[in-house]
């Protein structure tokens with residue numbers, strides 16, 4: 811199974827807490843950096859992942875989740891192992 815993709819940077823606390831949860835859950839993931847300096851988070855590619863233009867955004871295949879849809883408890887629902 812392909813690893814889930816977590817878009818953002820660990821400079822962001824909101825991304826870091828997702829990294830911590832993924833690590834804790836033992837979920838294989840790839841951290842894909844988003845460059846705030848160039849406004850990448852407000853570009854069309856990232857807006858397709860998160861219409862609020864924020865990080866984190868998580869992609870698992872065709873599923874995208876972001877913002878308040880990313881409480882830490884979510885990982886135990888989607889990735890029970």
Ligand SMILES: N[C@@H](CCC(=O)N[C@@H](CS)C(=O)NCC(=O)O)C(=O)O
Pocket residue numbers: 822823824825851863864865866876877878880
């Ligand atoms: N409620 C959101 C907050 C996300 C958030 O504030 N992300 C910040 C980085 S820590 C961000 O993307 N800021 C850029 C912006 O709002 O334009 C969540 O829990 O994911």
